[in-house]
């Protein structure tokens with residue numbers, strides 16, 4: 001059981017709140033009036049929860065369709081620094097090597113989808129996106145054989 005970082009009372013499902021830019025894990029009482037980042041998982045599942053177990057959401061994006069955002073290194077670094085934790089600690093949080101994370105921040109290594117997901121969760125950032133569908137350009141190209149000469153004449 002964790003302890004509330006504000007009042008110290010034991011709390012089984014702490015809230016993550018933002019206090020002056022710092023994330024704290026606190027009890028429900030202390031979470032009141034604060035900016036809540038993350039509610040405890042056990043907090044109220046809703047009466048219809050038994051139905052959701054069988055039916056899968058049909059519009060779920062396939063993992064293969066996701067790609068890591070272009071500037072992932074900077075995003076990771078900024079988020080980590082905002083949390084005020086060294087790379088080593090982040091590595092311990094997500095059970096990855098410090099050297100690997102360093103290479104990610106320097107964009108020398110592209111994270112796998114599962115690693116990116118871990119980082120997303122740990123740092124509360126967005127690293128994965130659906131690739132943009134190229135609009136227009138692919139259709140226009142190839143067909144038109146216009147050369148500048150046609151206009152200049």
Ligand SMILES: [Zn+2]
Pocket residue numbers: 004005006007008009026027028029030031
């Ligand atoms: Zn408290």
